[in-house]
Amino acid sequence: MIDLKSLRADPEQFRAALGRKRYGSEDLDQVLAADASVRRLKAELEELRAARNAASRRIPRTTGKEKAEVLADMKRVAIRLKEAEPDLRQQEEELRLALLRIPNPPHGDVPDGVGDDANVVLRKVGEPRRTSFDLLDHLDLGEARGWIDVKRAARSSGSRFAYLMGELVELELALVRFAMDRVIAAGFKPVVPPIVVREAAMYGTGFFPADRNEIYKIEDEDAYLVGTSEVSLAALHMEETLPESDLPVRYAGFSTCLRKEAGTYGKDTRGIFRVHQFDKVEMFSFCKPAASHDEHLLILEVEEGILSSLEIPYQVVHVCTGDLGAPAARKYDLEAWMPGQAAFREVTSCSNCTDYQARRLGARFRGKDGTALLHTLNGTAVAIGRTIIALIENHQQEDRSVRIPTDLRPYLGGRQQL
RNA sequence: GGAGGGGUGGCCGAGUGGUUGAAGGCAGUGGUCUUGAAAACCACCGUGCGCAAGCACCGCAGGUUCGAAUCCUGUCCCCUCCGCCA
Numbered sequence: 470m471i472d473l474k475s476l477r478a479d480p481e482q483f484r485a486a487l488g489r490k491r492y493g494s495e496d497l498d499q500v501l502a503a504d505a506s507v508r509r510l511k512a513e514l515e516e517l518r519a520a521r522n523a524a525s526r527r528i529p530r531t532t533g534k535e536k537a538e539v540l541a542d543m544k545r546v547a548i549r550l551k552e553a554e555p556d557l558r559q560q561e562e563e564l565r566l567a568l569l570r571i572p573n574p575p576h577g578d579v580p581d582g583v584g585d586d587a588n589v590v591l592r593k594v595g596e597p598r599r600t601s602f603d604l605l606d607h608l609d610l611g612e613a614r615g616w617i618d619v620k621r622a623a624r625s626s627g628s629r630f631a632y633l634m635g636e637l638v639e640l641e642l643a644l645v646r647f648a649m650d651r652v653i654a655a656g657f658k659p660v661v662p663p664i665v666v667r668e669a670a671m672y673g674t675g676f677f678p679a680d681r682n683e684i685y686k687i688e689d690e691d692a693y694l695v696g697t698s699e700v701s702l703a704a705l706h707m708e709e710t711l712p713e714s715d716l717p718v719r720y721a722g723f724s725t726c727l728r729k730e731a732g733t734y735g736k737d738t739r740g741i742f743r744v745h746q747f748d749k750v751e752m753f754s755f756c757k758p759a760a761s762h763d764e765h766l767l768i769l770e771v772e773e774g775i776l777s778s779l780e781i782p783y784q785v786v787h788v789c790t791g792d793l794g795a796p797a798a799r800k801y802d803l804e805a806w807m808p809g810q811a812a813f814r815e816v817t818s819c820s821n822c823t824d825y826q827a828r829r830l831g832a833r834f835r836g837k838d839g840t841a842l843l844h845t846l847n848g849t850a851v852a853i854g855r856t857i858i859a860l861i862e863n864h865q866q867e868d869r870s871v872r873i874p875t876d877l878r879p880y881l882g883g884r885q886q887l
Numbered sequence: 888g889g890a891g892g893g894g895u896g897g898c899c900g901a902g903u904g905g906u907u908g909a910a911g912g913c914a915g916u917g918g919u920c921u922u923g924a925a926a927a928c929c930a931c932c933g934u935g936c937g938c939a940a941g942c943a944c945c946g947c948a949g950g951u952u953c954g955a956a957u958c959c960u961g962u963c964c965c966c967u968c969c970g971c972c973a
Contacts, residue, residue, distance in 0.1 A: 508937095515942045522942085525954050526906045543953035667963095691963095710934090840934080 470828040471571050473504060486574035489581055489790040496570045503564035510557045517546050570678060572795040573825035579799055582789030588802070589789065594773065595782030597806045602867045606809025607858040608740035610865055611637065614887075617741060629730060631741045633857075636887045640860070641748065641853050643880035645723060648750040648775055648851035655771045657721035657752050662701035664724050665692050670704035673830035675796035675822070682731045698722030699847040702753035707830040710840055717756035717764060721850060724749065741854045742814070750850040755832060758824065761844035765821040768848035769801050772817045775851060778876035781859045782806040784813050796822040805859040816855045819848030861887075 476483050480501055484494045524543050531539060580589045611617030616637040622630040633641060649659055668691055671677040676684060676696070685694040695701055702722045711718060726749050737743035752771065756764045769785070776783045788800040797820035804813035824842040827833070833840045864872040871887045878885060 511936090511942085515937095518943085519941060521954075528953070529905045540953050545953095547953060 470568055470825060471573065472824075472828065473500070473568065476500065477504065483571075483574060487572060489579075490572055490575055490793060491583055491791045492572055496567050499567045500564060500571065503560060503567055507557065507560045507564050510553065510560060514550060514553055514557060517550055521546050521550075566678075569672060569829070572679070572793075573675075573798050573823060575790045575793055575797075576799040576821070579793065580787055580789045581791075583791040585789075585792050587789040588792060589787045591785040591787050591801070593782070593784040594777065595780070595806070597782050597808065598863060600867075604808045604862060604865060605869070606740065607742075607807075607862050608809075610861055610869060610871075611740070613869055616861075619740065627745075628738075629744045630746060631744055631854075633741075637857060637861075639881060640857060640887065643877055644851050644853060644856055645748070645750055647778075647877055647880045649721060649723065651775055651778075652721040652750065652752055652771060652850050655719075655752075655767065656717075657719040657754075660698075660702060660705075660720045660722045662695075662698045662705070662722045662724055664695045664698070664701065664727070666695055666700055666704060667691050668693065670700055670707065673707050674700045674703045674826050675794075675829060676700060679795040683729050685727050685729060694727040695724065696728040697726050697749065697847075698724040698751045699753055702751065702847075703826055703830060703832075703845055706755060706832045706843075709831075710833040710835050711755065711843070713757070713834050713836040716834060716843075717754050717760060719755075720753045722751045722753065724751075740809075740858070742858060744854060747852060747854040749852045752819075752846075752848045752850055754846045755827075755834075755843045756846070757834065757836075758841070758844050761821050761823060761846060764844075764846050765799065765801075765819060768819045768846060769803075771850065772803050772819060772848055776803060776805060776816070778874065779856070779860060780874040781816075781856075781863050783816070786815075788818075794820070796820070796825050798823045798825070805855070806863065807859055808862045809858070814855070816852060816859060817849035819846065821846050 471483065476497070480497060484497055487494065487497065521543055524539050524546075528536065528539055528543075580587060582588070605613065608617060608619070614635070616633065616635055618632040618634065619630070622632050653659060665687065668677065671681075671684065671693055680696075683696055687693070699722075701724070702720045705720065706718070725746060727746050730743060730745060733743060741747075752768050754764050754768065773783075773785070783803050783805045786802040786804055788797075788802055793800050800818060800820040802815045803817040805816040806812075807814050822845045824844055826845045827842040830845075832843045832845070834843050860874075861871045864874065866872060866886070873881055873885055873887065881887075
């Protein structure tokens with residue numbers, strides 16, 4: 470959520486910034502109008518309440534005629550309050566809903582653009598391998614090795630599901646443990662969070678209302694399945710005020726992620742690149758506002774370290790305004806080279822959400838000069854499906870075995886290949 | 888799932904429908920005293936909105952009333968017992 474006071478002070482700045490995010494200004498206009506009318510009505514009601522409070526203090530000490538008069542006056546005040554309060558509630562609700570729709574303005578240095586084609590490559594690390602034989606893509610290789618079964622998954626569960634089997638499961642567990650060790654070393658506390666959350670957590674993180682169509686809901690309950698543990702990690706400190714001395718607070722969540730992938734029909738349909746269910750180790754930080762950019766770079770560094778250790782060629786991308794999503798002010802993606810697609814594709818991502826989620830969540834810290842909103846950041850340590858694709862495509866050998874990168878071998882009992 | 892009990896400030900804990908934003912204690916901050924510390928004593932000590940006056944907040948949301956922490960309804964959470972269960 471954006472800061473209403475700042476919006477009021479300088480609406481044009483917000484209009485321009487959100488325009489860069491390809492966001493129209495109708496909601497801004499609605500917020501400004503609703504805000505003005507809420508403030509007007511609120512002033513009137515607060516005056517009435519002040520009069521009532523004053524009378525309330527007097528009533529017990531008055532008697533007879535005077536008391537009757539005050540009671541009659543207050544009766545009228547009560548009637549006016551009773552008729553106006555629902556109006557105020559409704560106006561405040563309209564204001565709140567409009568405010569919740571407004572995305573976080575992008576940071577000034579974020580490249581302009583509509584879609585991911587406008588993202589800016591900051592650097593490339595590693596070289597795609599040249600081979601004397603043809604590389605199979607992850608699905609052909611996975612099926613040949615008995616590692617991936619999407620056909621039976623379609624029968625049991627629908628499209629965009631997969632059975633991961635055999636050594637690929639060992640690889641998943643190794644990747645999880647490997648990534649966990651890395652993030653623990655960077656100061657993140659491991660967490661296995663709930664993957665079911667209330668609606669409030671979805672609103673708090675900014676997934677609602679913007680991405681509601683992406684989220685699975687449990688029927689007849691206030692219960693939603695997270696598309697990333699970011700949601701439950703962020704919600705860990707909702708409505709809390711953390712002591713400044715605890716900051717930064719860093720968590721690494723390991724969880725299954727569930728996404729409806731609505732509106733992606735026909736896109737990335739092959740294999741396990743885009744599926745409804747995958748496991749992920751996710752970093753999440755709560756920090757002081759002044760520290761959030763450094764924290765962002767730290768998360769990026771951890772992500773790059775992991776991909777480097779896995780010996781996967783990648784590029785770092787500065788995500789453009791149109792591709793940021795609602796909560797992020799700045800975002801970097803890591804795109805791994807995927808020989809099967811002959812393209813760099815997103816495997817991890819890290820965002821600085823500034824105070825946008827914190828304001829919605831009510832996540833603050835207490836410093837010397839009182840309380841203030843925290844900044845929140847998130848980043849992928851390892852997203853299993855896509856990392857597996859990158860690993861088995863980049864490291865496959867002519868005999869269809871897969872070389873295990875050195876740094877990962879300790880997590881696979883010292884094996885050098887699968 | 889069934890039957891009970893309970894949610895008050897950082898913590899513990901009072902609270903009769905009316906100067907209660909809320910007694911008291913602990914913790915914390917500042918001070919007096921002390922060579923220093925402890926103890927003792929004094930003062931301060933919740934959050935949000937607002938320039939301010941002020942308004943709101945006793946899990947949350949409604950309701951009754953001139954007036955609600957206090958009465959009513961719903962809801963969330965916690966505890967105990969029974970059932971079920973990895």
